[in-house]
Amino acid sequence: xxxxxxxxxxxxxxxxxxxxxxxxxxxxxxxxxxxxxxxxxxxxxxxxxxxxxxxxxxxxxxxxxxxxxxxxxxxxxxxxxxxxxxxxxxxxxxxxxxxxxxxxxxx
Amino acid sequence: xxxxxxxxxxxxxxxxxxxxxxxxxxxxxxxxxxxxxxxxxxxxxxxxxxxxxxxxxxxxxxxxxxxxxxxxxxxxxxxxxxxxxxxxxxxxxxxxxxxxxxxxxxxxxxxxxxxxxxxxxxx
Numbered sequence: 001x002x003x004x005x006x007x008x009x010x011x012x013x014x015x016x017x018x019x020x021x022x023x024x025x026x027x028x029x030x031x032x033x034x035x036x037x038x039x040x041x042x043x044x045x046x047x048x049x050x051x052x053x054x055x056x057x058x059x060x061x062x063x064x065x066x067x068x069x070x071x072x073x074x075x076x077x078x079x080x081x082x083x084x085x086x087x088x089x090x091x092x093x094x095x096x097x098x099x100x101x102x103x104x105x106x107x
Numbered sequence: 108x109x110x111x112x113x114x115x116x117x118x119x120x121x122x123x124x125x126x127x128x129x130x131x132x133x134x135x136x137x138x139x140x141x142x143x144x145x146x147x148x149x150x151x152x153x154x155x156x157x158x159x160x161x162x163x164x165x166x167x168x169x170x171x172x173x174x175x176x177x178x179x180x181x182x183x184x185x186x187x188x189x190x191x192x193x194x195x196x197x198x199x200x201x202x203x204x205x206x207x208x209x210x211x212x213x214x215x216x217x218x219x220x221x222x223x224x225x226x227x228x229x230x
């Protein structure tokens with residue numbers, strides 16, 4: 001199985017900051033990488049697929065990049081509503097596997 | 108608007124069975140794959156099972172942790188995806204989400220999610 005590792009596990013940043021989360025795959029997954037946002041008590045929400053393709057309705061402040069084994073999710077200007085846990089997931093092979101999550105808090 | 112509504116979650120004893128349903132609306136259900144993802148209390152997301160659309164043979168994929176115990180199926184006439192869970196274990200305790208799984212032409216990806224249904228396995 002492909003292992004997905006996110007860093008950091010948590011971060012705290014101020015409103016307006018640029019925030020970056022990293023996701024590493026244990027083997028080359030090309031651009032088959034998705035990102036999800038989950039707020040407490042809610043279902044996950046799909047943000048990005050194919051490493052950089054924004055899901056319909058997702059604000060352009062969410063930017064995905066990377067290929068191969070290293071990927072990033074950047075929130076260009078952090079807002080209070082962005083406080084959530086973010087997960088990466090590879091969609092190259094079965095079983096699909098997720099990173100452990102990165103909790104983003106607002107200072 | 109795409110809507111997915113899970114149901115069937117309950118408190119069950121270890122070794123028993125349960126069937127979850129995911130009722131879909133707002134899109135052509137028969138054209139979409141469907142996936143079940145679960146989340147144990149306080150833990151991260153775990154992919155469970157996937158079924159392709161009939162045009163791709165309605166073939167299935169399973170996580171190793173559930174293979175042989177869980178069965179994913181679909182009824183396109185009712186726009187429902189099912190997850191039959193047998194021989195339940197305490198480790199299966201989780202919120203179970205269904206997701207619409209879209210084929211881009213080169214890969215499948217998750218689109219919309221339901222609100223989840225809680226399965227608790229305990230004696």
